Amino acid sequence: xxxxxxxxxxxxxxxxxxxxxxxxxxxxxxxxxxxxxxxxxxxxxxxxxxxxxxxxxxxxxxxxxxxxxxxxxxxxxxxxxxxxxxxxxxxxxxxxxxxxxxxxxxxxxxxxxxxxxxxxxxxxxxxxxxxxxxxxxxxxxxxxxxxxxxxxxxxxxxxxxxxxxxxxxxxxxxxxxxxxxxxxxxxxxxxxxxxxxxxxxxxxxxxxxxxxxxxxxxxxxxxxxxxxxxxxxxxxxxxxxxxxxxxxxxxxxxxxx
Amino acid sequence: xxxxxxxxxxxxxxxxxxxxxxxxxxxxxxxxxxxxxxxxxxxxxxxxxxxxxxxxxxxxxxxxxxxxxxxxxxxxxxxxxxxxxxxxxxxxxxxxxxxxxxxxxxxxxxxxxxxxxxxxxxxxxxxxxxxxxxxxxxxxxxxxxxxxxxxxxxxxxxxxxxxxxxxxxxxxxxxxxxxxxxxxxxxxxxxxxxxxxxxxxxxxxxxxxxxxxxxxxxxxxxxxxxxxxxxxxxxxxxxxxxxxxxxxxxxxxxxxxxxxxxxxxxxxxxxxxxxxxxxxxxxxxxxxxxxxxxxxxxxxxxxxxxxxxxx
Numbered sequence: 001x002x003x004x005x006x007x008x009x010x011x012x013x014x015x016x017x018x019x020x021x022x023x024x025x026x027x028x029x030x031x032x033x034x035x036x037x038x039x040x041x042x043x044x045x046x047x048x049x050x051x052x053x054x055x056x057x058x059x060x061x062x063x064x065x066x067x068x069x070x071x072x073x074x075x076x077x078x079x080x081x082x083x084x085x086x087x088x089x090x091x092x093x094x095x096x097x098x099x100x101x102x103x104x105x106x107x108x109x110x111x112x113x114x115x116x117x118x119x120x121x122x123x124x125x126x127x128x129x130x131x132x133x134x135x136x137x138x139x140x141x142x143x144x145x146x147x148x149x150x151x152x153x154x155x156x157x158x159x160x161x162x163x164x165x166x167x168x169x170x171x172x173x174x175x176x177x178x179x180x181x182x183x184x185x186x187x188x189x190x191x192x193x194x195x196x197x198x199x200x201x202x203x204x205x206x207x208x209x210x211x212x213x214x215x216x217x218x219x220x221x222x223x224x225x226x227x228x229x230x231x232x233x234x235x236x237x238x239x240x241x242x243x244x245x246x247x248x249x250x251x252x253x254x255x256x257x
Numbered sequence: 258x259x260x261x262x263x264x265x266x267x268x269x270x271x272x273x274x275x276x277x278x279x280x281x282x283x284x285x286x287x288x289x290x291x292x293x294x295x296x297x298x299x300x301x302x303x304x305x306x307x308x309x310x311x312x313x314x315x316x317x318x319x320x321x322x323x324x325x326x327x328x329x330x331x332x333x334x335x336x337x338x339x340x341x342x343x344x345x346x347x348x349x350x351x352x353x354x355x356x357x358x359x360x361x362x363x364x365x366x367x368x369x370x371x372x373x374x375x376x377x378x379x380x381x382x383x384x385x386x387x388x389x390x391x392x393x394x395x396x397x398x399x400x401x402x403x404x405x406x407x408x409x410x411x412x413x414x415x416x417x418x419x420x421x422x423x424x425x426x427x428x429x430x431x432x433x434x435x436x437x438x439x440x441x442x443x444x445x446x447x448x449x450x451x452x453x454x455x456x457x458x459x460x461x462x463x464x465x466x467x468x469x470x471x472x473x474x475x476x477x478x479x480x481x482x483x484x485x486x487x488x489x490x491x492x493x494x495x496x497x498x499x500x501x502x503x504x505x506x507x508x509x510x511x512x513x514x515x516x517x518x519x520x521x522x523x524x525x526x527x528x529x530x531x532x533x534x535x536x537x538x539x540x541x542x543x544x545x546x547x548x549x550x551x552x553x554x555x556x557x558x559x560x561x562x563x564x565x566x567x568x
Contacts (some may be wrong), residue, residue, distance in 0.1 A: 004367070005367075005368050007502040008364065008368050009368065012353065012356075012364055015355065015356070016353060016355050019355040020355075052441070082351045083347065083349075083350070083351045084351055084352060084353060085319075086314075086317070086319060086345070086347040086350070086510070087345065087350060087352070087365070087409070087412055088368070089317070089318065089319055089345060090317040090319070090340060090343065090345035090347075091340060091365065091368050091369045091416075092337055092338060092340045092341040092343075092369060092370060092420075093337065094337045149504075219329050253321070255274075255320045255321060256314065256319040256320065257274065257314075257320065
């Protein structure tokens, strides 16, 4: 595995994204949504600042996920559809290097978008006099890890199916990932062994994306401990690695006809 | 040539594709074997759908063979390292449209392992070779098809490979572009490179190739000198004639010519050896000869006759 090759492909992927106008449109709407928190908060008599931050943090997360899925699902498909993959893979690079380079490039792109959305959020909060602190930074770090995981999932699905199906699978996994704890609790409360087994298996197999959500802590400036941050980060890193290994294994076997 | 070392060795490659979601498979390559030797221009020829591009994709590691083995410089084509000294131009190549010609060549140079200190010089040299120096800073999306083909050639050569695989390299080029590519291929041979070329254009085979393999229906039907095959093929000539009277038309048909047309204008196909006699008859009858176009039998006909002759 050559780091130089992975970096070259990642750099090219970032450059392609930066020159893509659709991404700027999505970013514009994200910033607009964050800004609209100020308007929405004005409609309330109480906790204006909390509402402003709730809307802003939700916008960062949802637009981040939308962008991750939107770009991620086209990751492999576009390369195959436009046949650029023929010239790339005929070079002395492995398919794993190619896929990891694409993943790294897309993840970096999305993190750059997040920094811009975060800056817009900070500007709106400061303008409204809403407090900012360590929980906000922790929120950003964990969303960054969650989005890397979402990109890995869309990479996995785009390695073997069409963008439409990849979008469906990735979105479905993300939605289920928000609900795994509830599903497990429902199963446990049901006292039906087969249901308990199924919901417990779903909890273990599907990503537990709720562990990345510190929006409440950030909006209320609640204390965030080192373990609140580190455990999800380690979990995210491990899960993302496993998903990428599966994506590479599938991609390695694929024929480019 | 026979004492030259082998660059490409293909042994019993079989490739099955699954056309749909079912279990049924379609065999595209039926255990093909051939050799390409160092320093030669090897023509891999055959009609559309014969399996030429599939073979090339197997050699580039883009498709896994169902059975058999292929190697380049002794390394299995499934290994990444087998492509270290290989350049590849796909048919109708596509590139990242957001990049300029110079940027794309820098990118390919980097992923091909060209040292950073040599990249700029190598990219400048190749841009000059393929005549794109003045358009180097323009985005690929603004390039014509011919210019994209030139970028394709340049990226295939960016790391100074020892063997170059070209899939229909003249595709989409005007006559001047075709000549330039032919000159480039000959130049590569003069530098000691090996060239593997997929083509269905017999003129290119005749002008360029030292050896050929003929692929028909996923099977190698011939491997050897192209001249033996081409010289054995029957040449024919097409004439377009106006003011042809019925008597002369009947005389021509008696001499084996095939006539198609209406009124007084006809397209006449005759064997090359009968052209002089037919032209004499036409001049005598005061018919107007509009064009004379010599040509060979189609590739399919040539391949079929090759196969028949080998039985």
